[in-house]
Amino acid sequence: MLEVRNIKYSYNVDYQALKGVSLKVEKGEMVALLGKNGAGKSTLFLHLNGIYEPDEGQVFIDGEELKYDKKSLLKFRQKVGIVFQNPDDQIFAPTVEEDVAFGPLNLGLSMEEVQDRVEEALERVGMKGFEKKAPHHLSGGQKKRVAIAGILAMKPEIMVLDEPTAGLDPQGVTNLTKLLKELNNEGITIIISTHEVDLVPNYAKRVFVLVDGLLIAEGTPKEIFSQPEILEKANLKVPIVTELFQKLESEGIDMDNDYPLTIDEAKDKFCELLNKN
Amino acid sequence: MKFDMDYIAHHNELTEANPYYKLFLTIFLLILTLALDNLYFDIFIFIAMSIVILAIAKINYRSYLKFLSIPMAFVVLTCLFLIFFFGKGEVIYETGIFGIVVTTDSLHYGVYTFFRVVGCLPSLGFLALTTPIAKILHCLATLKVPKIVIEIALLMYNSIFIFLNEIDTMQKAQETRLGYHSYWNSFKSLGALASTIFLRSLDKSETLQHSLDSRGYTGELPVYNPRKREN
Secondary structure, three states, X not given: OEEEEEEEEEEEOOEEEEEEEEEEEOOOOEEEEEOOOOOOHHHHHHHOOOOOOOOEEEEEXXXXXXXXXXXXXXXXXXXXXXXXXXXXXXOOOOOHHHHHHHXXXXXXXXXXXXXXXXXXXXXXXXXXXXXXXXXXXXXXXXXHHHHXXXXXXXXXXXXXXXXXXXXXXHHHHHHHHHHHHHHHHOOOEEEEEEOOOOOHHHHOOEXXXXXXXXXEEXXXXXXXXXXXXXXXXXXOOOOHHHHHHHHHHHOOOOOOXXXXXXXXXXXXXXXXXXXXO | OOOOHHHHHHOOOOOOOOHHHHHHHHHHHHXXXXXXXXXXXXXXXXXXXXXXXXXHOOOOHHHHHHHHHHHHHXXXXXXXXXHHHOOOOOEEEEOOOOOOEEXXXXXXXXXXXXXXXXXXXXXXXXXXXXXXXXXXXXXXXXOOOOHHHHHHHHHHHHHHHHHHHHHHHHHHHXXXXXXXXXXXXXXXXXXXXXXXXXXXXXXXXXXHHHHHHHOOOOOOOOOOOOOOOOO
């Protein structure tokens, strides 16, 4: 369980990036953080494992307050893993396996254990066989997988991903979403920041909306996407399927105030409407 | 064809050969070439190592020529300077311009320096073209080279690729908008490129620091020993 309580953070005197953010994510949840560019999503994420220390407010992990001394930081960074937006910022070692091993080695595990974890993590993300490859010879999607493996190998309880689908091709996005869902089913709490509203209802049980350093809304995808004024403020829009059904409604088809968010929901709704007529 | 030394180092017939042998052979040949200081031996080494690189490691001859061409250009220039502007002794040729002359001494310097480099270059190329940098660093680590040197080399190596990519992208962006159209604006574009690169590097290094910290970086890069595979 992760809780953020009234966090404020300024980069300099006249720019406050976070103006008092509070949120709570339960164990085993998969949630999305929505917000336009520069809303403070990445800044918030860097607070979750103590990279940034807030000016005010606290972070709690498993009910324990995050402290900023070396020993506690190591403990919390093992529990909360951050996958950075740009894999090039994260992958630094000359070979894939060395990069994945970096985290577990820092935890002071035995070499045997580290080897097991590296193999397991690479297998998990589908990058087995790439152990000896140099990261800069990989494609964007493959680098992303290696970056995720690097975090997985630390066996975190909570995984935080900053715009994980940015820059991936459509297949890459599908595969990544599938992988994240699987990881979530295995019990890892997952927090994702994103702009891709079409995908959010597919995986997120709950959605947070961050605008200019303030959390303006929180709820199920259904609740969030049915409030146009919030979407407006956050530079977001409804998923494309929902838009279709809203247009259909303006043509005079009664939607009963229930707009589907995903393709599957849309299919059901469509059949229902066809049967009705 | 783009010349990517790192790619070549990872994809040739000698990539998997024992890096210690390669490292020691290179160091031995370098010392031998410099110590003997014999023109015939220099040429012999040049031919022998070129054969090793081209025939045994099976590196594309065009890549090899590209590898040689850049240092060779420097060597030729340097040696011309040596021949015309240095040394004392008996004058053997007068150019008649500003009293620039070639002396026995300077000719000797020029020629010997040139062949020394010609001998050493393929020896070094043998190591650089057939061994991925990661392996060289591992070797150096086990040979008790100070850890700090290896860590800096490792982080630099990683940054170089990001750096080059960044320059490449930015340069293309500038070219698209005719940034190198005339002499004067080439200068301006290059200046802008250099200053932006500097700022971006600072930015990148901060992000890298964050991501390393996220994974529990303690200020020392740990060494990973992969499991020996049975095949």
